[in-house]
Amino acid sequence: MDAELFPRTRTQVAPGAVHLPDWLDAAGQSGLLAACREWARPPAGLRTVRTPGGGTMTARQVCLGRHWYPYGYAATAVDGDGAPVKPFPAWLGDLGRRAVADALGPGQAAAAAYDIALINFYDADARMGMHRDADENSPAPVVSLSLGDTCVFRFGNTATRARPWTDVELRSGDLFVFGGPSRLAYHGVPKVHPGTAPPELGLTGRLNITLRVGGP
Template identity: 60%
Template sequence: MSALIPRPTTEIAPGAVHVPQWLTLEQQRELVTACRGWATGPVPIRHTRLPRGGVMSVQTVCLGWHWQPYQYTRTAGDVNGRRVAAFPDWMVELGRRALTAAYADAPTAADCTPDTYTPDTALINFYDGQARMGMHQDKDERSSAPVVSLSIGDTCVFRVGNTETRTKPYTDIELASGDLFVLGGPSRYVFHGVPKVHEGTADPATGLTSGRLNITMRVTGLPG
């Protein structure tokens, strides 16, 4: 019953905006189909290995630029040496529409306007029921343009912290399938993470029967 009740757009902190149910079911299905294609390559989805030897529990595939801690490159030297799939123009438009939706009531919250926002990379993370994401900042980009985040599949607990520390104060919210979340302006570099995924909450109509897809669009600020 609760899924039928519209949830309001909420500014969790200045520039950190949650827009529930932003993606339609059709858009979610299209994104799931696209992500399945990208997951097969040219650089396939993988568990990223961290510099100290640990392995991330989420699986990641990248578009436009390849991310590995803590840098972006055009080719995936830590996987198969191939160039990652291109960042499609239609995702640029999707990112611009997302900013318009998030900052409609707070247009000064971002460091750019929707018309000038031009993401050039996406990190696509897949969470199974046991995957987690520790508190971290998205700061490998040279640009302070907002990060646009889209959720599909299982609902997760999303923890929004502060810019100084991984610990409290933080706010926990739930991100459900179709939700949009934007980190920009004063909240561009807040620590954030995913401490829990609620297994079995995905709607099969999205094309994803289990697990959670998280698509984050960013502006690297890198040339070429």
């Protein structure tokens, strides 16, 4: 928004979990969106994720570095077209470390060798249930970047999917980082607000780019 009654500022949502509004400027958002569009093309492109119980996730996904499927990682799109996963670019790792340094301090960023990206596309009806990012062998912080439509991001606790939780409004360009005592907190997206993306971005829907360290 051009004018805010209460300007959005850096917020520590929980120990180790920080929200930085407007972290990516317009040029940064456009560049990242262009990259996402290329990554979403086949082979090993954007797909619908099917759960072990036979259901489907409403947010569609493409992966870089390693291919995530419920609940592990593979070198190929094992639940898609079977093609080798697209490589994780070095510049995206640099972006992730800069994000961690800005959110949690340079000490946390030094050892974060990001090598996996999960990119989720949400249309107006997509949601993400409460879950933990627990399939990695590294405690490095998770970096989450938002493009396009605003969403409600629900950040919970490490013990249960139920309350207590905090609902955070994530807009295009926002950064959310969670590590340390919040690394395994449950989180989800209960709502997307359609039509709220910056018009100049040229995106209908929401993209969420999450960066992770797979570990040994």
